[in-house]
Amino acid sequence: MTKKMTPNDHARIADAIRRAEQSTSGEIVCVLARSSDDYFFPAAFVATLAILVGSLIAAAIVEQLWLTIRLPFFVAAQVLAILSALAVLKFLPAVRMRFVPHRLRHLRAHNNAVTQFLARNIHLTAERTGVLIFLSLEERYAEIIADEGIDLHVAQEDWNGVVEELIRHASRGDVAEGFCASIDKIGAFLAAHFPPRPDDRNELDDHLVEI
Numbered sequence: 128m129t130k131k132m133t134p135n136d137h138a139r140i141a142d143a144i145r146r147a148e149q150s151t152s153g154e155i156v157c158v159l160a161r162s163s164d165d166y167f168f169p170a171a172f173v174a175t176l177a178i179l180v181g182s183l184i185a186a187a188i189v190e191q192l193w194l195t196i197r198l199p200f201f202v203a204a205q206v207l208a209i210l211s212a213l214a215v216l217k218f219l220p221a222v223r224m225r226f227v228p229h230r231l232r233h234l235r236a237h238n239n240a241v242t243q244f245l246a247r248n249i250h251l252t253a254e255r256t257g258v259l260i261f262l263s264l265e266e267r268y269a270e271i272i273a274d275e276g277i278d279l280h281v282a283q284e285d286w287n288g289v290v291e292e293l294i295r296h297a298s299r300g301d302v303a304e305g306f307c308a309s310i311d312k313i314g315a316f317l318a319a320h321f322p323p324r325p326d327d328r329n330e331l332d333d334h335l336v337e338i
Contacts, residue, residue, distance in 0.1 A: 147314025
């Protein structure tokens, strides 16, 4: 899921947005995040906790074997292990995700999606008909956020189907294709309930935002 987006990918997505919006007064915004957090501190907390618990278990085993470890050496070993773990997490970001619970990953990605929805002014369209298609690659997380004008007309099952297809494409490295398919489906949802108005204008930019 780490394929770099090319200019052609951006052009395809922009064309898909413009094509979808020709049939609706709704507005579609696409945001692609490489990651929704650097996760250093959550990973450091989990790694440190694991080392402390592991060291206590090791100390209990050593005691059962009637062996003795002087306290200064024991503490020094703990500190050295923690510092080594922190150094690995600092300089090898790819390792961090192994220490981050899935629930926390999805929470950070969801919060990022909400932030993007507000930051891109999707909630300020004239008819409250803005939709965000959000994908965060590192967390393998996608979300559709629709403004209140749309959410009343489209069932959650429909949004879930779009999300599942987007994640499925992204897992194969077809991020651009996933966005285009999602845009087409959402465009059809919007066209069914929000046809173009005579005074309709393009309120939001028609391009993929990468963050």
